[in-house]
Amino acid sequence: VRWQWRRERESRTSPPAWSPLTLSRGIATVVRGQVSAPVLRVLAIELRAPVTRVQPQIPDYIQHRAHMSIEANESEAQTVTATATQRNRQNHRETWPYGNYRSYYSFRAGSTGSTADADQLDGRLALLDPTLFARKTVLDIGTNAGKVALDVVRHLGAGRAVGVDIDPLLIDDANENAAKLAAGVNAHQIDFFEANVMQPGWFDVEREPRLAGIDVVTLFSITKWLHLHNGDAGMRRLFSSLFAFLPPGGVLIVEPQEYANYARAAKKNKDLRETFRSLEMRPPFDAELREVG
16 A cells, blocks of 8 residues: 555655555554645545454465464574573572572672672671670681671671581682682681581581681571471481580571572472472571570
8 A cells, every 4th residue: 555655646646545444553654654734634534434444465475474483483482481491490400509609699799798899798797796706716607609707707806717618619719709808817717618517427526627616607598408408307407416516605697598489499499399398397497496405
């Protein structure tokens, strides 16, 4: 229709007699942007009558190709989405099964502070009484890139800090961060090493002398992963081991993760689903902590 109108306009003939039967919203929109006032008046008159919309007759082979193109685009989008989801779930099973994200302090910078800004105190530590750490020896379980351990020494007056993590790459990151802060942290004040604290007997100081003299233990953003991998029985053993390990007057600081997050973790990692379905204990574990003292 647009081609016909353009041809007649160029030949300076009168505007075509538009029929309501051939007028569609898409064509009317184009025409209104191009035609002169007389033609608009013609259209206005024609549009007063009921308009019967007709489907343009598109050749079958064009319809088939268009349909194939739409299906191909939808299939490609679904493939991209499915591939991204599969990759994410594979990473949670193989690379981050313990929540050992190397970018942890990037996506939680608002509450934890960034490792790039060593002078910014971890937001969770900022909520606590600094006297809990002053001149104490602190064990940070699940230390990740070591920010909590470094912060208690640099900002809260801890005499020494030990950070452990199950991921050796994160321990490398923590040691690198400690090296960058060599001017503010003495070598004897900080120690990072790889460890799985859920192994039986791990808190035996005779087996691991670096644990000697610990006064304070922190469990930040780690209880969900310990719980999902070790079940209710594993968490009870951990609490009992920590009670026996800490001296009289020792302090255990727990950041319990919300139970709603457990389901999301189990959805991403199918290896955790059986344990997840069996759990009866719920954070913040008040009853279980009282049971062990």
